[in-house]
């Protein structure tokens with residue numbers, strides 16, 4: 363199933379509710395501010411209960427990792443795991459460990475992700491929702507790419523949009539003190 367960047371559907375909410383982690387240099391991870399930019403599956407009939415976190419490194423200006431995370435913790439493929447079809451950096455495995463700890467330790471953040479997931483699904487299920495203006499052409503483009511056997515094309519387009527959004531997240535130099543966890 364194709365995904366859609368959350369900020370395309372809910373730009374204001376994404377701007378205020380996208381988590382960033384400011385990290386020291388550690389375990390091969392460069393000091394930077396890492397934005398956890400979200401994408402969700404907009405199929406209203408699909409109960410996948412997942413978020414894709416596109417981890418954008420603000421100062422390096424690149425996608426440092428792409429992490430799949432399932433809300434159903436009982437599921438064997440809940441993750442988090444590095445997504446095989448999306449960009450990863452050499453230090454993505456180390457970064458994923460840091461983010462996995464963050465997800466485990468911050469229940470409020472996980473609740474926020476679940477709320478965003480629910481918003482996307484309810485917008486997708488409602489033909490009168492204003493987000494349909496974005497969803498319909500997005501779906502058509504994805505369907506067309508799939509029909510032409512270009513499954514990765516929608517991913518590549520989403521990647522560009524996610525990076526553009528990552529760049530708009532608040533810029534601040536990495537702190538020298540202990541890493542701050544919240545935005």
Ligand SMILES: [Zn+2]
Nearest residue numbers: 363403408410
């Ligand atoms: Zn799904």
